[in-house]
Amino acid sequence: MSAGRAVPLLGLAWACAPGPSPDSAQPASPRLDLALPPHFPALPGGAPTVAEAELGRHLFHDFRLSVNEGRSCGICHEGKKAYTDGFVRAVGTTGQSHSRNTLSLINIAWRGPLTWRDPSVLELDAQLEVPLFGEHPVEMGMDPAGLVDRLSGISLYPPLFAAAYPDASDPLSMAHIASALVAYERLIISGDSPYDRWLLGEEGALSAQAEAGRQLFFSPALGCSGCHGGLFLDLPTDADGQPTAEQPDYLNTGLYNIDGQGGYPPEETGLFALTGQPEDMGRFRVPSLRGVARSGPWGHDGSIGDLGDLLDAYARGGRLLVGGQYPGDGAQSPLKDPRIAGFALSAADKAALLAFLDALTDEEALSRPFLQTPFCSDPPDTADGACTPVAP
Ligand code: HEC
Ligand code: HEC
Numbered sequence: 102m103s104a105g106r107a108v109p110l111l112g113l114a115w116a117c118a119p120g121p122s123p124d125s126a127q128p129a130s131p132r133l134d135l136a137l138p139p140h141f142p143a144l145p146g147g148a149p150t151v152a153e154a155e156l157g158r159h160l161f162h163d164f165r166l167s168v169n170e171g172r173s174c175g176i177c178h179e180g181k182k183a184y185t186d187g188f189v190r191a192v193g194t195t196g197q198s199h200s201r202n203t204l205s206l207i208n209i210a211w212r213g214p215l216t217w218r219d220p221s222v223l224e225l226d227a228q229l230e231v232p233l234f235g236e237h238p239v240e241m242g243m244d245p246a247g248l249v250d251r252l253s254g255i256s257l258y259p260p261l262f263a264a265a266y267p268d269a270s271d272p273l274s275m276a277h278i279a280s281a282l283v284a285y286e287r288l289i290i291s292g293d294s295p296y297d298r299w300l301l302g303e304e305g306a307l308s309a310q311a312e313a314g315r316q317l318f319f320s321p322a323l324g325c326s327g328c329h330g331g332l333f334l335d336l337p338t339d340a341d342g343q344p345t346a347e348q349p350d351y352l353n354t355g356l357y358n359i360d361g362q363g364g365y366p367p368e369e370t371g372l373f374a375l376t377g378q379p380e381d382m383g384r385f386r387v388p389s390l391r392g393v394a395r396s397g398p399w400g401h402d403g404s405i406g407d408l409g410d411l412l413d414a415y416a417r418g419g420r421l422l423v424g425g426q427y428p429g430d431g432a433q434s435p436l437k438d439p440r441i442a443g444f445a446l447s448a449a450d451k452a453a454l455l456a457f458l459d460a461l462t463d464e465e466a467l468s469r470p471f472l473q474t475p476f477c478s479d480p481p482d483t484a485d486g487a488c489t490p491v492a493p
Pocket of ligand 1: 173
């Protein structure tokens with residue numbers, strides 16, 4: 102590819118510019134020169150080279166990144182499920198259950214603090230060590246040296262690393278594994294939903310019902326946008342809709358009240374599990390709502406199976422759980438955010454809000470060919486759950 106030539110990757114308009122290493126022995130891979138959605142800020146970290154993105158795509162979808170080849174990043178973060186897995190709570194490669202629901206990776210390049218509840222995880226390359234190497238729970242069950250060794254022994258990888266990092270004396274390293282995965286993750290860009298087209302002024306981009314839902318979402322009476330505001334619908338905003346902070350809040354929305362004092366189930370107590378501060382019980386990061394109609398089940402623990410039920414819980418000012426393991430009335434929780442105060446919601450309003458949430462999905466971004474697995478078809482085609490690799 103020559104400098105300046107547009108290549109149709111990711112369904113966006115890409116143009117290639119010369120790569121970073123014109124003097125190396127290996128020909129430099131061209132950089133992806135992204136034409137981002139016009140209303141998006143610049144891509145953090147800048148555009149990767151084509152070779153690094155291609156390496157990242159392989160790594161993200163390769164089951165051999167887990168100890169018994171049962172999980173890839175991509176099987177837990179699947180495009181058509183808005184880069185989640187459809188499980189209530191994620192299940193790691195050795196069968197251990199996570200205490201939280203899988204988060205979407207849509208527009209992850211612009212996310213501030215990562216994960217549902219740990220404000221100290223700020224960078225994607227630090228975050229990916231959690232699923233790869235974490236033990237509580239085991240998600241992929243690897244260790245750094247074992248991972249480098251394993252990839253070195255798979256004939257596919259040394260050339261892919263050499264192409265991605267032509268200047269490095271040791272291309273196949275943990276640092277480069279992380280760099281390529283991050284490069285791939287940052288390409289999960291979604292900015293062409295009906296709501297985006299509405300933001301860009303396209304007439305008729307939202308159906309009449311979704312437009313009614315948009316107005317409810319941004320109304321003072323419902324107040325959704327006070328927490329789910331800004332471009333990615335995860336920032337606090339003032340009465341004029343302007344973000345009042347650069348990072349999402351960590352809040353208790355009254356999903357549980359197991360003891361009359363706002364208690365959450367002991368297996369997942371939110372920020373409280375990290376700080377031990379009583380007021381942090383049940384506080385979770387406000388999630389982005391882009392692609393939300395496809396990312397169910399919802400909530401930090403996947404306990405919301407239906408978006409209509411969640412709207413009912415917001416309307417009554419907290420979730421009422423009768424029976425089951427953790428009965429209680431979240432509306433009576435002393436720890437819930439005061440903005441979860443309840444509101445009237447007619448059946449038509451509810452349908453309108455659901456139509457608006459649906460309009461936050463960019464269909465093309467969920468099935469972009471360039472982001473799909475380069476390996477076997479889905480579901481895996483071997484008895485042990487591993488994919489059969491095919492040549493890139
Ligand atoms: C077993 C399923 C599973 C696997 C495998 C997995 N993840 Fe995740 N991922 C999750 C869960 C669950 C969360 C939410 C974690 C939390 O709240 O701490 C998450 C969260 C994330 C986040 C943070 C999203 C946000 O909005 O803050 C990123 C980024 C991420 N994963 C990337 C990866 C990458 C890269 C890989 C492969 C190296 C990977 N994941 C493998 C289940 C998985
Ligand atoms: C006070 C801040 C606040 C307000 C107001 C608020 N939310 Fe939320 N929302 C959150 C938080 C925090 C979570 C995560 C809660 C959890 O899982 O424990 C969340 C979760 C969600 C989810 C689930 C997302 C997912 O990926 O699992 C949806 C959908 C949602 N909110 C929609 C709405 C709508 C619609 C409104 C208005 C009726 C609204 N929210 C009002 C803070 C808020």
